[in-house]
Amino acid sequence: MLVISRKTGEALVIGENIEIIISDISSDKVKLAIKAPEEIKIFRKELLETAAVNQEAEQTIKPEVINLLIQALKKK
Amino acid sequence: MKIQTADFGEVIIEEKDLINFPDGLYAFEEYKHYVLLNYDTDQKFNPIMCLQNIHSQHPSFTVMDPLYFYPQYNPKISSKDKSKIQCQDEKKLRFLVLAVVKENIYESSVNLKSPIVINSDNKMACQVILEEDDYPMRYPIFSQEKKGE
Numbered sequence: 001m002l003v004i005s006r007k008t009g010e011a012l013v014i015g016e017n018i019e020i021i022i023s024d025i026s027s028d029k030v031k032l033a034i035k036a037p038e039e040i041k042i043f044r045k046e047l048l049e050t051a052a053v054n055q056e057a058e059q060t061i062k063p064e065v066i067n068l069l070i071q072a073l074k075k076k
Numbered sequence: 077m078k079i080q081t082a083d084f085g086e087v088i089i090e091e092k093d094l095i096n097f098p099d100g101l102y103a104f105e106e107y108k109h110y111v112l113l114n115y116d117t118d119q120k121f122n123p124i125m126c127l128q129n130i131h132s133q134h135p136s137f138t139v140m141d142p143l144y145f146y147p148q149y150n151p152k153i154s155s156k157d158k159s160k161i162q163c164q165d166e167k168k169l170r171f172l173v174l175a176v177v178k179e180n181i182y183e184s185s186v187n188l189k190s191p192i193v194i195n196s197d198n199k200m201a202c203q204v205i206l207e208e209d210d211y212p213m214r215y216p217i218f219s220q221e222k223k224g225e
Contacts, residue, residue, distance in 0.1 A: 046205050046213075050190040051103035053213050054203075057174040057187070058104070058135045063083050063115075066138065069181045070116050070124060072218070076145075 081128050082136040084113060094130065095194060098160065101203045102190070104135050110201075112139070112172075127172070127192070139172040140186055145217065151206050153193060161193065161200040170194045175217065185214040 004012060011021040017037055024031035034042060081087050095110045113126040123144035127137040142149040153169065163169060171193060173186040188211035194201040 044205070046189065047102060049213055050187070050203070050205055053176065053187050053190070054101055054103045054137075054174060057137050057176050060082060060134075060136075061138060061177045065177060065179060065181060066083070066115050066124070069177060069184065069217075072181055073123065073144075076218075 077130075079111070079128070079130045080133050081113065081126070082133040083115070083126055083128075087113065087128075089130070092199075095127075095199050095201050097201050097203070099202055101135075101137075101192075107131070107135055124175070125172070127174075138175040138177050139192065140175050140217075142171055142173045142186065142188060142191065146188065146215070149188065149211075151188075151191060151204075151209050151211065153204060154207065157193065157202060157204045160202050161195040162198060163195050165197065168195055168197045170196050176214070182218045184217045186217060187213045188215045189213040 006012065006022045008022050008025050011019055013019050017035075018040065019035040021033040021035070022030060023033045036042065077091065078086055078088055089111045093111050095112065097108050097110065099105060100107050107129045109130045110127050111130055113128055114122050115124055115126060116122055123141040125139050125141075127139045129135050149171065151171070153163075153166070158166070158169075171191045173188055173191050175184060175186045177184045189209075190203055190205045190213065192201055192203050
């Protein structure tokens, strides 16, 4: 993995047409400005992770399994 | 009204029990109307429920009351998310978390990072991704030492 240090106002370029500018830095947060073509989709990673966990959660569970879970929780 | 459910067959629900998600849930954005159904007939015990789409059997999710196993759970909801569900009073917000239930139930987990927030005043709801709080997306329902049972 490539690791680069940048200061506020500095930028880096990925490929031909993606530019990431360091817009602001505070103690535990960095604000990025991203210039990219419209067809490049940009997501916060946790959004994709949430979507993946949701899809896993939707997979049908047999009612027997839910019953086992309820019984186990009652014992807790 | 009658609805078809994944786990309970045909169920009759009341209009007042509808929960509206203006933005849907992540990966399920097109489904906006749900109802909460109890798995257990013992009404005194319902930390685990089913969040069921009202228009077809799917999607249907197993959801849990996070306070049941994580009593200190008190996530901070951003004003942007609060305005999505027209929240006037933070005390009226109710949290539910989605469970990934495994065949081996001791491997099941809940997503504390992306709870469902319901405004009990108007039954509007949304799924939020917490920014400030460091909650895990896969929090085990059972503690580690119980998994071997």
